[in-house]
Amino acid sequence: xxxLVESGGGLVQAGGSLRLSCAASGRxxxxxxxxxxxxxxxxxxxxxxxxxxxxxxxxxxAVNARFTISRDNAKNxxxxxxxxxxxxxxxxxxxAKGPKKGQGTQVTVSS
Numbered sequence: 001x002x003x004l005v006e007s008g009g010g011l012v013q014a015g016g017s018l019r020l021s022c023a024a025s026g027r028x029x030x031x032x033x034x035x036x037x038x039x040x041x042x043x044x045x046x047x048x049x050x051x052x053x054x055x056x057x058x059x060x061x062a063v064n065a066r067f068t069i070s071r072d073n074a075k076n077x078x079x080x081x082x083x084x085x086x087x088x089x090x091x092x093x094x095x096a097k098g099p100k101k102g103q104g105t106q107v108t109v110s111s
Contacts, residue, residue: 002026004095009105016085020105022078022095029097030073036080037101038091048093049080063089085109 008020020036035050047060049069057069068081078095085107092104 002097002100004097004100004102006093006095006102006105009093009107011108011110012085014085014087014109014111016109017081017083018085018107020080020082020093020095020107022080022102024076024078024095024097026076026097029071029076032097034069034071034078035096036069036078036093037096038089038093038107039104040088040091043091045094051078082107087111 003025005023006020008018012018031053033050033052036048037045038048039045048063049059049067051057051069051071059067066084070079087109090107090109092106094101094104
């Protein structure tokens with residue numbers, strides 16, 4: 001059974017940085033496409049970034065060139081480095097493996 005646990009969220013000023021982590025249980029992490037999604041109050045969930053088993057990445061338009069997704073297969077951990085944060089990045093960020101997602105971590109960016 002897959003379990004995903006996000007951490008690293010918090011309150012940061014605009015222009016600042018945060019690094020999110022997602023610890024994944026299960027034996028096939030290294031073979032899996034992993035992703036980060038976010039959902040702000042009153043808005044639909046949106047894709048932030050995905051990374052394939054081979055390390056190819058893709059990003060949502062809103063975060064491209066500011067965020068970096070990476071993975072450490074030895075640690076079964078997914079990361080999201082977020083730089084140049086904006087107030088509109090405020091949301092709950094979820095780690096996802098297929099249809100499974102974690103409980104989320106809150107990111108709040110103050111202006």
